[in-house]
Amino acid sequence: MGELRESKKRDTRQRLSNVATEMFSARGFDRVTVEEIAAAANVSKVTVFNYFARKEDLFLDREGDVKLFIREALGERPKGQSPIDALRGLVDRLSERKHPFARVDSQTVAWWRVVGASPSLEARVREIGDEAVEALALELAGPKADGLARLVAGMIILTWRTAYAEAIRVFEHGGSVKKANAAFIALIDRGFAVVRQTAVSAPRRKEPR
């Protein structure tokens, strides 16, 4: 049933991702060409694009997981739990597991430094964020998600991104891992508290000018 083939493919893919990540970390994303990566992995340039649609995906390999995690957390939540509480629980679980999405340490900071130094990587990260918003809105409100659902979804992802960025900033400013992660959780709670109110708070009438 094609076992050797499959394992070879897994292997090549992993090798490419590893080799590329190492080279990007050492020299910066924009100072490494796809051809160099191909050569270092004993493969041709075309093959690289056969495995990764864009150069950026060589570095952002695991980032599609965001959508997966969200879907899981919302799908498997206990009866009666609100979506926002389910996501708050997801943050805790990922944080305990020391998953890079919810935990800052010297490794993740180094990783983000590479991203921050490359406009195209940053662009791709933004794109992935938007995909997550759309997926979350769908999860929250079904196939005909309206503007409010998208607004709530946007605020959740925005909170996550902002909290993460703040944690990185704290760490890079000489803060300890502990402080950085505390800052992360603090902002998450801030943002999520707001979202909790959004779903029920009525819009305020604009005042006449």
Next chain:
Amino acid sequence: MGELRESKKRDTRQRLSNVATEMFSARGFDRVTVEEIAAAANVSKVTVFNYFARKEDLFLDREGDVKLFIREALGERPKGQSPIDALRGLVDRLSERKHPFARVDSQTVAWWRVVGASPSLEARVREIGDEAVEALALELAGPKADGLARLVAGMIILTWRTAYAEAIRVFEHGGSVKKANAAFIALIDRGFAVVRQTAVSAPRRKEPR
């Protein structure tokens, strides 16, 4: 003092922007090359990049204004007015002026269709949005803006983007201009109401699992 030179430059720039916008609208952003634009404007390819750093900027020429408007609205606001009220006022003013940032009609919808059909244009729009967030955070909290300021700024821009996208959606789904703009304002009010509360609402403690 270099008058002829200046006017010629303004002219060339405008010609490039016009020619490009027309071609993009007719054939789609990705189906027009920079060389074609250069030829149509009687100029060389290098000159195009002399005026516009990226191809995308040929279509998104006026989008840097977002930051300007924000700075203006916050800088010139009457004593005692909160930043969020100042921005709410800006929305009304732009809307009355029928400015494309705050008003949906068949023209703006056509414009967004071009954007939506091109990944690179969408990416650039996202980038401009992030720049606006950073500028707004700076305006709200000064040079050492913290995570909360960035969160609030992010929510404001997010609200704007989401409201606008929703208005477009309403219009394209057969809604009238009136309905589309009503949807825009409704979501703006929703999001801004949330932001008003954020600045004062305390974060909720997480419940023990």
Next chain:
DNA sequence: GTAAAATCTTTTACCGAGTTAATGTTTTCC
């Protein structure tokens, strides 16, 4: 008005990401 300096444009040549099509090589399955 003219010459020199400053500024803008063009030409040419190049790089790197990404695509396409044809050819070559492995793996699979019978």
Next chain:
DNA sequence: GGAAAACATTAACTCGGTAAAAGATTTTAC
């Protein structure tokens, strides 16, 4: 073992973007 399917490679190409040098135009100074 051999045909068919799956994958990799080569080669040639497109397009956005950059760099350097040469050419043209405008400005400034005299």
